[in-house]
Amino acid sequence: MTTPDTDAQVVFVGYNAAYLRAIDGKVPSGSVVVIEEPDIIRKRNLYDAPAGFDCLDRIVPAGYQQSTEALDLAVELASARPVAAVVPGLEYAVPATAALAAKLGLPGATESAAQALRDKVRLREVAGAGGVRNPRWREVFGPEDILDFAGDGPVVVKPANRQASVGVQLLDSVDADSAALAWERTSGAAEYEQVPDRELAWRFLAEERLQGPEFSVEALVRDGEVIFENVTAKTVIAGPYPVELGHLLPAPLDQDTRAAFQDAIRKLVSATGFETGILHAEWILTDAGPTLVECAGRCPGDYLIDLVDLAYDTRIRLTLIDLLAGRPVELPSSAQRTSAIRFLAAEAGTVTEVAGVDTAAALPGVHAAEVDVTVGQEVRVWASSWDRAGHVIATGPDADSTRQRVLDADAAIRITTG
Incomplete structure (x- = not known):
């Protein structure tokens, strides 16, 4: 800086x-x-x-x-x-x-790019027009639209302008009852502490449910040019709510696949007209190549910036301030190591015991072991990122060793509920 x-x-x-x-x-x-x-x-x-x-x-x-x-x-x-x-x-x-x-x-994103990044309907429109691969999609206004779009096939139903997987649902099949329930849960999703009390306008999408592994690209952009990028491999829980369970970066990819992600993020920057700032774009790698899920125009959550800093020896948050101030920045072209995070889960119920945190923290390569729930607190089945019980972070010389280290740290922590 x-x-x-x-x-x-x-x-x-x-x-x-x-x-x-x-x-x-x-x-x-x-x-x-x-x-x-x-x-x-x-x-x-x-x-x-x-x-x-x-x-x-x-x-x-x-x-x-x-x-x-x-x-x-x-x-x-x-x-x-x-x-x-x-x-x-x-x-x-x-x-x-x-x-x-x-x-x-x-310097900044530009108002038009920011509006597209905050509204997935608009993002689908501009990304598709710019040659970015998108799933089949449709804006929906009620359960009848979901049913009409999906037929009896798998579908994703989600808000177009919320955050943190709130209201996102994966449906294996759709009938009148499941469409009605999906609409109720998606349109009724709440974030009490994250939004003001005044009435806000929400939009909703139904999308083709894609098959393939999930990734994200974290990129710093200056005057429309990508000056730093990282590809992260994501793990998402099974079931109707696609909450992220873990991340590993840089993702272990072959040269052609990495090049496909590099091309995809540049097409997205061009399509949105994004000028200066940070992007966190999520993709599913289908047989046809990277297909856009969504994209944010701010530092990603889930400790991803901390993972980037650990892997690349960067200070991305400080660099972003410099970038948005129009000051010169220096960034590495490759990572020095790999890093990973695993989010902690517990059976739904009341927490009766938390154990093993110190043991996890002392394991090789572990940088953080934090539990966000306490004895007496209620734990829910995961429906959004807010429901996770904590996390562990580890680094290592390669993807396999780092993945094992973070899994070992996860296994060392016990959150008992009753």
Whole structure:
């Protein structure tokens, strides 16, 4: 990272504690301002959050989710102190971040690209027009549309503009009853702490259910050019809810397959008109090649940035700030090692015991072993990423050894429920 301007501030749209922890002490004191929805500040009790970070000056309440209220802060923010960069802290902040950066004359995704990345209907339209391979799809407005689209074949039903696998369902076959139930679960999916209380507009898709292994591509882009990319192999749980169980990167791929992913991400950048920032694009590798599932225009979740940093010796979050500030960046062309994460599961019920965390943490190559549930807490069957019970992270010299290390760490932890 280049030396930042100590007089300038970095504006984050959306409060992301993991991002702030990663940059705290590495950017000037008090140089970060966060814009967050007033309802989310209240729900997450973020009033005293600035006291926990040296870098965080304040949290400014303003609407940004399907709202232009945050744009009204542009003049106020810039007049108080120069703005070096505007960074998307969360998935729902991507359009507002792009709009605010554009208004301030700073590098960013572009407003049109951000809108496509936040709406899978629009993304399907522009990606398909740009030569990106897509599944067969249709916007749906009720169970009758799902049934009409699917016939009796397998189908994916999902929101077009939500996050974290919320409301996504995989159906092996479809009849009137299953279509009605899928619509009820998809359209009724809730994220209490992640969205404001005001009414928001949600859209929904039915898509052809693809067959093949799942991957993601993490890419940094400057002025429409990919300057760094990584391919991650994904593991998803079986059943109707495709929640991610683990990640391994760089994915062990042959040269032709890797080249196919490189071509696919460049076509996607071109199709969306994405200019500067970070992309996290998810794909299924079908017999025809990489086929787009979805794409986000912010740092990926699931600790993927931490995995990239461990494998490539990078500091992607700091690099992204430099990129969005228009500063030069240096990035490696290859990984130094492999890294992996495995998310912890437990039988549904009340947690009665958590054991083995210290044992897992002491295993070779393990960098993290964290359990997010405590004794007395209810554990649910996984329906979204929010239902996972913790994670373990490991590194190793190659994919096979790293995969085994993370599985050994997973096996060492016992979460007992009753």
